[in-house]
Amino acid sequence: MERDIKIVIIEDDETIRTGYTFLIGNTDGYDVVNAYASYDEAAHHLVADRPDVILLDIELPGTNGIEALPKIKKMLPHCYVLILTVYESQKQIFDALANGASGYLTKGTPAVKIIESIKEVKEGGGPMSVNIARMVISSFMKNQDSPLSKRETQILELVVEGKSRSQIAKELFIDLETVRSHIKNIYLKLDVNSRADAIKTAKENKLI
């Protein structure tokens, strides 16, 4: 017989917190060991709670969710964290994922769906709403109409890797002066005059 999945909820809105606590807690196989209104309040209890999964709000008083994530991961490395939020901003999602969140759910998600997500997360998957998946995908998409030629893009990619002209020349079997020429053209097209600015502009416009 399987052990219950132990859950901790960290969410400042009392209605949402007690609501989810009740709904999830009354589901077979799920045990809400504790529910807190802030990370600062939860911090001292988390290790003792030994949760398998934490539902974590981003907009929290005091330490917010993004700041809390690495702290939680340090205390409980094997604990899965599901972010719960109202906003679906790209930066927020990325920060959360980059800081070790296992998944991302928007508030208003029906409890049934959340319960399902918790199970999926425990079983090794990671729930992502289609909207979020889409954002992740779009963030990987290169700009289709880049002002740079193929060769220039290729060289810019090596510049991004921190390589010097001579290293690039060796790698592409072309002359140092040719690399120089390409980089000059890249600067012209991007209207910059340094590697750092070229990288910045290129990333902003998703040319790389």
Added chain:
Amino acid sequence: MERDIKIVIIEDDETIRTGYTFLIGNTDGYDVVNAYASYDEAAHHLVADRPDVILLDIELPGTNGIEALPKIKKMLPHCYVLILTVYESQKQIFDALANGASGYLTKGTPAVKIIESIKEVKEGGGPMSVNIARMVISSFMKNQDSPLSKRETQILELVVEGKSRSQIAKELFIDLETVRSHIKNIYLKLDVNSRADAIKTAKENKLI
């Protein structure tokens, strides 16, 4: 009344190709306009086919799926491409997403699920299997136990942005020599002796 979703299948395995063609084609609202065994074969017909969604195999004879993707996107900018493959390698998935794929499905996925995914894609979402979502997430995760200190990591991040010592010094309001000192320590810890190698090692170990 809605128009049927027009689908093109590009898949070299005849069993899979005809199987999916039959199953999807016989579903209300879905119209498989054509099915090809390779991209090279499909290339001349795609524009005339005017598909809304393409199911694209990666392992194809001749032009493979990854190579085909940008060509397809150029011909049909508003067409969604769903990658269909047996392997779930991280690099492959990333290449596909980066080249404009709208989603990613593993072969053996039941036709019902594929039909559902096609619909989701058309409606603006993007289907990702939990395993793939997980890989995407894990790729965003920073290594929790980095040998680098906070300041060193911060400086390495600026190095990755192509910034020079003096630019970094200005940005962090510290002396040029201090930046130098940090970079030296980074090199020591990562056992490298150039920016390019530091960036490479840091990325390999997910320190940034």
Added chain:
DNA sequence: TTTATTTCACCCTAAACGGGTGAAAATTTT
């Protein structure tokens, strides 16, 4: 109370950078 981190200093040389200008060969587009 050791250890690690963050800060700064000064020695040095070779390499890399960026601006300017020009031009031939190969591709691609028109």
Added chain:
DNA sequence: AAAATTTTCACCCGTTTAGGGTGAAATAAA
């Protein structure tokens, strides 16, 4: 076939940067 773009290389110039060595003081953390 002609025009435009891309890719390749050349040589002028001065300034900045990079990386190695060595040392050390002030904080902060273990």
